[in-house]
Amino acid sequence: MKFYTYLGISLLSVMFFGQAHANVTDTPKPRIIALAPHIVEMLFDIGAGAQIIATTEHADYPLAAKSIPKIGSSVRIQLERVIELQPDLIIAWQSGNPSDDLARLQQLGFKVVYSQPDTFADVAKELRLFGELTGHKVQAERIAAQFLTDLANIKQHYADKPLITGFYEVWSRPLTTVANSSWPQQFLALCRIENPFQHVNTGYPQVNIEQVLQANIQVVIQAFAKKQANSNGYNWQQWPLLPAVKHQQLLMLDADVVHRMTTRSLQALQDLCQQAEQSRSYYQQLKD
Incomplete structure (x- = not known):
């Protein structure tokens, strides 16, 4: 009787922790509007390309990016389309998107994260940040580390x-x-x-x-x-x-x-x- 009781508790424990694990791994990943070509490309690099629901013109790499709906440019963002799409996250180019449109989106309650990679080191930082934001932390870390390794090799080769x-x-x-x-x-x-x-x-x-x-x-x-x-x-x-x-x-x-x-x-x-x-x-x- 004790054996069956123990077995029952064990089975319940497995079912509970298994369900808890499933809940963690099945957490929905954010739907993203990416407002610059470099943002789109980095999101694809870390495995988050399928989460992009809209972007801006000139986002043409990789090939899959060409099929993503375009909702604006560096001059103007179609705010009504953003409202219609209801993204979980907007990643904007701080110096390349209209600041008034971005301010309006924040006023409407949308989560806006800014991208501004000015150096090669910034690219690695943003890859890691995007990994945290999108649920692709492991792949983002791998891509960022490889990027920095390749950069160091080039520096060393041409330094003298x-x-x-x-x-x-x-x-x-x-x-x-x-x-x-x-x-x-x-x-x-x-x-x-x-x-x-x-x-x-x-x-x-x-x-x-x-x-x-x-x-x-x-x-x-x-x-x-x-x-x-x-x-x-x-x-x-x-x-x-x-x-x-x-x-x-x-x-x-x-x-x-x-x-x-x-x-x-x-x-x-x-x-x-x-x-x-x-x-x-x-x-x-x-x-x-």
Whole structure:
């Protein structure tokens, strides 16, 4: 009799704890509106892509992101659509979404979390944050750790390379480059590319061609989106006295990768560093 009683209690215990465990693992994951392409991409990285119920235009990676409904842009968010969808969480780009719309959403009671990755280290931090918020903590930690390991390896590989002087073209009309507070400047620094405009106060300064010609630029870096024609870039060939033009050292990057603050940015970093190393070798051969 004691055996059956004990067995009954044991079975009840198994049923109770089994149900408790099921309740924990079956906790519904939040339905998310992600208001920037880099946010969408990072959510897919950590396994939370299926939880995204809406996003904004230009969220096109990975392929599955193209089918997610678009409810706005960097200029305006369709507030009525947000209200209709009733998300559990809104992840917004602090410097890339309209602040008045975000303030209104918070007033309406929606939970808004802000994303603002300004450095590679910030990407890892946000991956971990998104993992906490979405129920994908383990995968987020794994992806963030791998990202930081890959970044450290690239840093170590190029740390002692000789400097080469470069100009990063953000926009051609007006001619615009990068400085210390910009996202691309860290690419130049890690690839050992000296930026003569690095210490300008604004992150994306406008410059004139005379300033560029005076800087003895050895490489010009141009970033174009796949759907963007290269003809949109500055016509450097009209300045053959510039070393980068004279020696045809124009480096090309995929703007959709290099300008998006995600794990893929390390692909662009590696690409730029490799191209810069080829240019170094070219100039070294000229000296020899």
